[in-house]
Amino acid sequence: MxxxxxxxxxxxxxxxxxxxxxxxxxxxxxxxxxxxxxxxxxxxxxNNYLGVITNEEVKTKAKEAIDEFGVGAGAVRTIAGTLTLHEELEKKLAEFKHADAVILFQSGLITNIAVIPIVVSEGDLIFSDELNHASIIDGCRLSKATIVRYKHLDVDDLKSKLEDYKDYKVRKLIVTDGVFSMDGDIAPLPQIVELAEQYGAITMVDDAHGEGVLGDHGRGILSYFNLEGKVDIDVGTLSKAFGVIGGYVAGSKTLIDYLKQRARPFLFSTPLSPGDTAALIKVVDILQEDDxxxxxxxxxxxxxxxxxxxxxxxxxxxxxxxxxxxxxxxxxxxxxxxxxxxxxxxxxxxxxxxxxxxxxxxxxxxxxxxxxxxxxxxxxxxxxxxxxxxxxx
Ligand SMILES: Cc1ncc(COP(=O)(O)O)c(C=O)c1O
CATH class of the missing domain: 3.90.1150.10 (Aspartate Aminotransferase, domain 1)
Structure with a gap:
């Protein structure tokens, strides 16, 4: 055998x-x-929504960065230092998203499994749309918090589940995809934010498929719903409309600072390569200038x-x-x-x-x-x- x-x-x-x-x-x-x-x-x-994978200006920026910085980042940022390119991309993304701060990760999947276990842990509660992406589910499982699934896009069901647990004095997280990748439907984020305020929950949206697609100049779901600054954790993916690879969290300075100290993929995995990072800087520039x-x-x-x-x-x-x-x-x-x-x-x-x-x-x-x-x-x-x-x- x-x-x-x-x-x-x-x-x-x-x-x-x-x-x-x-x-x-x-x-x-x-x-x-x-x-x-x-x-x-x-x-x-x-998912190359904007067709930027083959954009000449983007490719040129990647080649120039390789000439200047080489092909790899060397080691994790806390050990080998961070490249100016990483800092520049984080700053540009924060400006683009109208967020306080941004931290980069190596992919969208890694971003979800990095951030969820930081904000909730064993004994806490996660309210999760039943059709959330696998990487959200994995992040939830890694956190060891109790997962309460609510019906897809159903704010009444979410409310009733929040009500069921309203007396639990633990941290609560409501997490949803922004645009659902296999259906193209959009999370009812304004109602989710309202419920989160009412029940004292942290809010998180994974905007992988809203990035570069929804809102003013493709700023994403928060711009689309006029919710900038009102969702606690805004996860983005740089491999879809942005055409390259990577993920990021946009949020408060405290959250981002803490992720830089404790998020496991930040501490234990090498960041984006210079070529990828420079290409992404150019994509953000293109979107800022032109829709x-x-x-x-x-x-x-x-x-x-x-x-x-x-x-x-x-x-x-x-x-x-x-x-x-x-x-x-x-x-x-x-x-x-x-x-x-x-x-x-x-x-x-x-x-x-x-x-x-x-x-x-x-x-x-x-x-x-x-x-x-x-x-x-x-x-x-x-x-x-x-x-x-x-x-x-
Ligand atoms: C909603 C959602 N989140 C995260 C990811 C993972 O993104 P990445 O491919 O950048 O790891 C995907 C990709 O399929 C996705 O659809």
């Missing part, structure tokens, strides 16, 4: 169910079109949603450019994605555990870098395959 027979058995089950992930290999940049197996394909997968990419993203998102809906696809309740094409059955979804691939469209099927069972979907993501012709081509193929598989009439 092999030691990992138990894993092989599960892998075989995934293959039988048709839900084994096939990881595509890209031979090009993550642009609106990509090359896979030597073939040019329309890319509807990436045309944000506008183009919304135009494209609205266009593809209208088109797919008009042909009878179920696109859920998205309020953002994220467009879920909900099919339900996992096998049909994976077959749909496979047929799209054969027709030159890269759009992955998403199944459990990324989305709840019975809601399998193709997550369609257009960016500011797509043209109307690109979108028309994509919609045409969706319609042909949707009809062939009986997903639409």
């Amino acid at each position: 092999e030691k990992f027979d138990f894993l092989e058995k599960e892998l075989n089950e995934l293959k039988e169910k048709g839900t084994y992930n096939i990881i595509r290999v890209l031979e090009s940049a993550q642009g609106p079109w990509v090359t896979i197996n030597g073939k040019k394909m329309l890319n509807l997968c990436a 045309s990419l944000v506008k183009k993203l919304w135009d494209n998102g609205n266009y593809i949603k209208e088109q797919l809906k008009s042909y009878g696809f179920n696109i859920g309740h998205s309020q953002t450019p994220i467009t879920p094409v909900i099919i339900g059955d996992e096998k049909t979804t994976m077959e749909f994605s496979k047929l799209l691939f054969e027709e030159g469209i890269f759009a992955q099927g998403i199944v459990f555990p990324t989305v709840p069972r019975g809601t399998a979907r193709i997550r369609v993501m257009v960016s500011a870098a797509h043209s109307k012709e690109d979108i028309d081509f994509g919609v045409k193929k969706f319609v042909e395959i949707g009809k062939a598989l009986g997903v639409i009439k």
